[in-house]
Amino acid sequence: MSSILAIAILSLALVQSPDEAANTPSPACEIRSFETSPFLVCEYDAARHELCLVRNDLDPDRSRRMDALLRDPDIEAGRVRFAMNAGMFEESGRPLGLYVAEGRTGRGLNTRTGHRGNFYLMPNGVFFTDAEGRPSVISSGDWPAHEADAVWATQSGPMLVIDGALHPAIQHDGPSRRVRNGVGITSPDRAAFVLSLEPVSFGRLARFFRDGLGSENALYLDGVVSGAWVPELPRLDLIHRVGPVILVTDNGCLD
Numbered sequence: 001m002s003s004i005l006a007i008a009i010l011s012l013a014l015v016q017s018p019d020e021a022a023n024t025p026s027p028a029c030e031i032r033s034f035e036t037s038p039f040l041v042c043e044y045d046a047a048r049h050e051l052c053l054v055r056n057d058l059d060p061d062r063s064r065r066m067d068a069l070l071r072d073p074d075i076e077a078g079r080v081r082f083a084m085n086a087g088m089f090e091e092s093g094r095p096l097g098l099y100v101a102e103g104r105t106g107r108g109l110n111t112r113t114g115h116r117g118n119f120y121l122m123p124n125g126v127f128f129t130d131a132e133g134r135p136s137v138i139s140s141g142d143w144p145a146h147e148a149d150a151v152w153a154t155q156s157g158p159m160l161v162i163d164g165a166l167h168p169a170i171q172h173d174g175p176s177r178r179v180r181n182g183v184g185i186t187s188p189d190r191a192a193f194v195l196s197l198e199p200v201s202f203g204r205l206a207r208f209f210r211d212g213l214g215s216e217n218a219l220y221l222d223g224v225v226s227g228a229w230v231p232e233l234p235r236l237d238l239i240h241r242v243g244p245v246i247l248v249t250d251n252g253c254l255d
Helices: 002-015 018-022 065-070 140-145 202-212
Strands: 027-033 037-045 050-054 080-085 099-101 106-107 123-131 135-139 152-156 159-160 180-187 190-196 217-222 226-230 246-250
Touching: 002 027, 018 050, 027 202, 027 217, 037 080, 037 202, 037 226, 050 099, 065 080, 065 226, 065 246, 080 217, 123 140, 123 217, 135 140, 135 159, 135 180, 135 190, 135 217, 159 180, 159 202, 180 202, 190 202, 202 217
Parallel strands: none
Antiparallel strands: 027 037, 037 190, 050 246, 080 226, 080 246, 099 106, 099 152, 123 135, 123 152, 159 217, 180 190, 180 217
16 A cells, blocks of 8 residues: 555544534633733533532632632532633622522622722623523623523623723733733633733733634633633642632533
């Protein structure tokens, strides 16, 4: 057999059928570079995955670090694709803004203005999923029109991208540099959760969502305390205590 024919046969053997390709598990997260900065990008796909929120302030004995998820009897670690901190919180770990779990409101929308801090850089926003698991990011002012549809929801701020435009108060590349994370919608069924792997400005993170990921709407989740658990890598950030956490699994989010 000629070497050319052998290579051709081997190539055909390695080509996946469309059905095989569709059923091939995608990596939970990948590292992407944008404007010289590395970002961890973790995808949620409503057609393949399940998403839920976990609060860390309800059990006084909980460490509130990311590894507390490993000891949670309601979470089967083998099903976890990734977890990431999901919004700003008070010293106790209580969500600073809106929190909805399984359609029940644990804390109402925070509509206060005039306070210092990133959360109050208006407009801030809400990430939520509906009964079909479809993700959305909206400005907090639009929440009343979507409240009845939400199964899981968390409020944070500021918005990074609003209908394709960057938040008007965010500088192109301001002096504040932090490890930061956020979430952006990349299609009607998909959301990208992003964690910077080095300190970055708000502007760079916002542009990564819009220009690097094609997200029309993206929300800042937090900075400094940002971290992730990705069993596949493996990665488990233990530096900081966290508040609410986004959990994405392959099959069944909470038992």
